[in-house]
Amino acid sequence: MSSVTGPDTAPNRNLKFEQLVDKYQKPVLHMCYLYLCDKSLAEDAVQDTFLKVYKSMETFRYESSEKTWIMKIAINTCCNINRSGWFRFFNHKVTPEMMPDKEVQTNENDEELTTAVTKLPIKLREVILLHYYQGLKVNEIADALGISQSSVSGRLKRGREKLKCILEGRELDE
Structure with missing residues (x-):
């Protein structure tokens, strides 16, 4: 008599996990890199992220x-890394050539915009990354960050304004 494998079996769980990694590894790496401004830290963050995903798949x-x-x-995961004491000693200047995914064609405007995004305060950077780089909607960003939709909208507005100031060469006023 052979056993029937149901949806909660280990092979199905492992297959689902592999599908999640295949689908989201590059976008997560891209976002972590722009968030942390360091390739090695971003790769570590991606590994930690997917380890946490695997451990908590049943509770999703x-x-x-x-x-x-x-x-x-x-x-x-990036916030936890960002809070660590030694993180402040990293060089946070990022250019598109430094990005982990080299498939993307870049031009001078892309490089300038990427550098400008990394100069944003972290609360504004994360909503800009999630909205424009990951394509999440305002309500999805609110869920992801645990804040209200109006907070997300406000941060997006302030982020765009600060990006405009940075790109025009004006100083950021916090």
């Missing part, structure tokens, strides 16, 4: 999309 309640859930884990 599908109240949000998989992408929102994974990005929330990635943002929290």
Whole structure:
């Protein structure tokens, strides 16, 4: 008599995990890199993120999309790295050539915009990254960050304004 494998079996869980990694590894790496401004730290953050995803797959309640859930884990992982004392000693200047995914064609405007995004305060940077680089909607970003939709909208507005100031060569006023 052979056993029937149901949806909660280890092979199905491992297959689902592999699918999640295949689908979201590059976007998570891209976002972590722009968040942390360091390739090695971003790679570590991606590994930590997917380790946390694997450990908590059974508790995912599908109240949000998989992408929102994974990005929330990635943002929290980056925040933890960002809070560590030695993080402040890293060079935070990033250019598109330094990006982990070399497939993207870059031009001078892309380089300038990427550098400008990395100069934003972290609260503004994370909503800009999630909205423009990951394509999440305002309600998904609110879920991922655990803040209200109006806070997300406000941060997006302030982020765009600060990006405009940076790109025009004006100083940021905090």
